[in-house]
Amino acid sequence: AQTVTQSQPEMSVQEAETVTLSCTYDTSESDYYLFWYKQPPSRQMILVIRQEAYKQQNATENRFSVNFQKAAKSFSLKISDSQLGDAAMYFCAYRSPWGAGNMLTFGGGTRLMVKP
């Protein structure tokens, strides 16, 4: 079974600065998908960025980028020019292309606080 670990329960960043959230995972599969989801307080879980394991190029979405290290099974999220609206819980998730339901395996989450 796959496991996803987020070792930072809480992180804090100054507005306009850059912050990196860590995620490691354990799998024996060679092909899979990785995601970062953002969950603002009492609001919808929103997809931030996704990465296919077969792609070497790191995914980028505006101010959000990942550092995908397949050999190290690491998938960190970098948020540049942090904004107050970035404050939320961030969940790293793994998805196998196989298996029942193709469900996501989530990490425990990292609470990001943005200081004005």
Added chain:
Amino acid sequence: EADIYQTPRYLVIGTGKKITLECSQTMGHDKMYWYQQDPGMELHLIHYSYGVNSTEKGDLSSESTVSRIRTEHFPLTLESARPSHTSQYLCASSGGQDLAFSGNTIYFGEGSWLTVV
């Protein structure tokens, strides 16, 4: 924003009551999911469905039940609610028609906050 809707968003009910949490999606997704999440904690899969008339239990044991009579609808029912059922319930869906993401990205509803007193 994804087209997946949950009702009610917030509910407070007494112990022993029956409750159904509704979830509907308009994306034609074949797969649907229910996750349970305590405040500030990780998500746990409790039910999923491949399609109509298909339901399976997830990783976390739950006393709730689900049904999938229509593609777009995946309600979750608690026959007799208890305080231990107090939690947030997140519905999600994914499907092959999501051409923007070949990995079948999972989209989430806004969640239903259930409090049993």
